[in-house]
Amino acid sequence: MPKITFIEKNGEPREVDAPNGLSIMEISHKHGIDIEGACGGCLACATCHVIVKPEWFDRLPEKLEGEEDMLDLAFDLKKTSRLGCQILMNEELDGLVVALPGAKLPWA
Ligand code: FES
Helix, strand or coil: CCEEEEECCCCCEEEEECCCCCEHHHHHHHCCCCCCCCCCCCCCCCCCEEEECHHHHCCCCCCCCCHHHHHCCCCCCCCCEEEHHHCECCHHHCCEEEECCCCCCCCC
16 A cells, blocks of 8 residues: 655654545545645645655646645645645555645755
């Protein structure tokens, strides 16, 4: 099973199982990680915002129209910010690392 590591707000990494086909937002909910996802994944909020570890950023699927606009509303926006509901897990993303907004980034 693929894994994702979430960098929590306190800077601690947390590696969790990340079933194929689930979004980063859904995976965070399964493991009680503090990502809200208020709109349920329909690109109408920015509360599923995550900051992707730079080396992973170009390996993610392209943004859909609308994601960039929503991201503009996100707290703690960074160059590698994405919406967690828009990235679906697959084997190629095994090992992905994302940080919660506000976290001290271990790679910064
Ligand atoms: Fe609302 Fe992702 S959950 S945009």
